Amino acid sequence: MKVTVVGAGAVGASCAEYIAMKNFAAEVVLVDIKEGFAEGKAMDLMQTASLNGFDTKITGTTGDYSKTAGSKVAVITSGIPRKPGMTREELIGINAGIVKDVTENLVKHSPDVIIIVVSNPMDTMAYLVHKTSGLPKNQIIGMGGALDSARFKYRLAEALECPISDVDGMVIAAHSDTGMLPLMSKATRNGVPVTEFLSDEKRAYVEEETKVGGATLTKLLGTSAWYAPGAAVSVMVQAILCDHKKMIPCSLMLDGEYGESDICLGVPAIIGANGVEKIVEISLTDAEKEKFATAAKAVREVNGDLKF
Ligand SMILES: NC(=O)c1ccc[n+]([C@@H]2O[C@H](COP(=O)([O-])OP(=O)(O)OC[C@H]3O[C@@H](n4cnc5c(N)ncnc54)[C@H](O)[C@@H]3O)[C@@H](O)[C@H]2O)c1
Numbered sequence: 411m412k413v414t415v416v417g418a419g420a421v422g423a424s425c426a427e428y429i430a431m432k433n434f435a436a437e438v439v440l441v442d443i444k445e446g447f448a449e450g451k452a453m454d455l456m457q458t459a460s461l462n463g464f465d466t467k468i469t470g471t472t473g474d475y476s477k478t479a480g481s482k483v484a485v486i487t488s489g490i491p492r493k494p495g496m497t498r499e500e501l502i503g504i505n506a507g508i509v510k511d512v513t514e515n516l517v518k519h520s521p522d523v524i525i526i527v528v529s530n531p532m533d534t535m536a537y538l539v540h541k542t543s544g545l546p547k548n549q550i551i552g553m554g555g556a557l558d559s560a561r562f563k564y565r566l567a568e569a570l571e572c573p574i575s576d577v578d579g580m581v582i583a584a585h586s587d588t589g590m591l592p593l594m595s596k597a598t599r600n601g602v603p604v605t606e607f608l609s610d611e612k613r614a615y616v617e618e619e620t621k622v623g624g625a626t627l628t629k630l631l632g633t634s635a636w637y638a639p640g641a642a643v644s645v646m647v648q649a650i651l652c653d654h655k656k657m658i659p660c661s662l663m664l665d666g667e668y669g670e671s672d673i674c675l676g677v678p679a680i681i682g683a684n685g686v687e688k689i690v691e692i693s694l695t696d697a698e699k700e701k702f703a704t705a706a707k708a709v710r711e712v713n714g715d716l717k718f
C-alpha cells in the first residue's frame with residue numbers, strides 16, 4: 411500500500427525512514443515544495459535499502475500530487491518548526507495556510523485517504539483538516555499522544571532507574587507545553603502502579619519534564635525533534651496498514667467524549683485499517699478531568715484564530 415509523506419524535512423524524512431526500515435509498506439512518496447529536495451531525500455533513503463534490507467520503494471516529488479494518487483495514508487509534516495523560546499501555538503500563522511493547501515491537494519488525488527497530522531500547533535491543525543477536507547472523522551488523526559507517551563515512559567524509566575521496557579504510561583489532552591496530561595495514576599512498572607515507587611517530588615518532576623519534552627529538545631537542538639516524532643508516526647502508519655487495532659493516544663475530533671465536542675484533543679483510540687476504529691473512554695480522577703477541560707479551553711482559543 412502507498413503512503414504519502416508531505417514535507418521531506420526532519421520529521422518527514424525520519425518518518426519515511428522508519429516506515430521503510432520496518433518494511434510493511436509497498437511505497438512511500440515524499441512531497442516537498444523545495445525544488446528537488448524530496449527527490450534527493452528519496453534517493454538518499456533508497457540507497458540505504460540494500461544496507462538496511464528493506465523493499466519499500468521511496469520516491470520524491472516537488473509538489474506533483476498526481477504521484478500521491480491512491481494513497482492509503484498521508485502524513486502532513488509540512489510547515490515550519492519552532493525555535494528555542496517559541497511555543498507551538500506561535501506557528502499557526504504560517505502553518506495553517508500550508509496545512510489547508512496540502513490537505514486539499516491530498517484529498518483531490520486520494521479521496522479515501524487517512525490523514526495523519528503532525529504539523530504544529532497539531533491539535534489545531536488536525537481541527538483545520540477536519541474543517542477543510544470533507545473526510546469522515548475516523549480518517550483524520552493527529553499525532554501527539556504517541557510521542558508524548560514515549561517521552562513519559564522515558565522519564566518514568568529515568569526516575570525508576572529501570573529499563574524503558576519495564577514501564578507503561580499514556581499522555582492525553584493537548585500536544586502543548588501546558589496542556590499535556592501524563593496519566594500518572596495509570597502508569598505502571600510491570601503492572602505495579604508507579605505511585606508505589608515514586609515520591610511526590612519525583613512524580614512532579616516526571617510530569618513536568620514530559621510536558622516540556624518538546625521544548626527541552628528544541629532548546630538543545632536549535633529546532634524541534636525528529637527521531638521520536640518520526641518513530642511515533644511510523645507506529646501509527648503501521649497500525650493502519652497492518653490493521654493492528656492498537657490503542658494509541660491521538661488527537662481526534664470529539665463528539666461528547668470526555669465532555670468535549672467540536673475540538674481535536676488527545677484521547678486513547680483503537681487504530682486499525684479504518685483509521686480510528688473507536689475512541690476509548692477511560693476513567694479519570696477529578697483532578698485529571700479538570701486538567702483535560704483546561705487544556706480543551708486553551709486549544710479552543712487557538713482554534714478561534716483559524717480562518718477557513
Ligand atoms: N506533532 C508532533 O508531535 C510534532 C513533532 C515534531 C515536529 N512537529 C511539527 O512538524 C512540522 C515539521 O517539522 P520539521 O522539523 O520536519 O521541519 P522542517 O523544516 O525540517 O521540514 C518541513 C518541510 O516542509 C516543507 N514544506 C513547507 N511548505 C510546504 C508545502 N506547502 N508543501 C510541501 N512541503 C512544504 C519544507 O520545505 C520543509 O522541507 C513542524 O510544524 C513541527 O512543529 C510536530
Ligand SMILES: O=C(O)C[C@H](O)C(=O)O
Nearest residue numbers: 492498530624625634635
Ligand atoms: O516541540 C515541538 O515544537 C515539536 C513537537 O511538537 C515535539 O513535541 O517534539
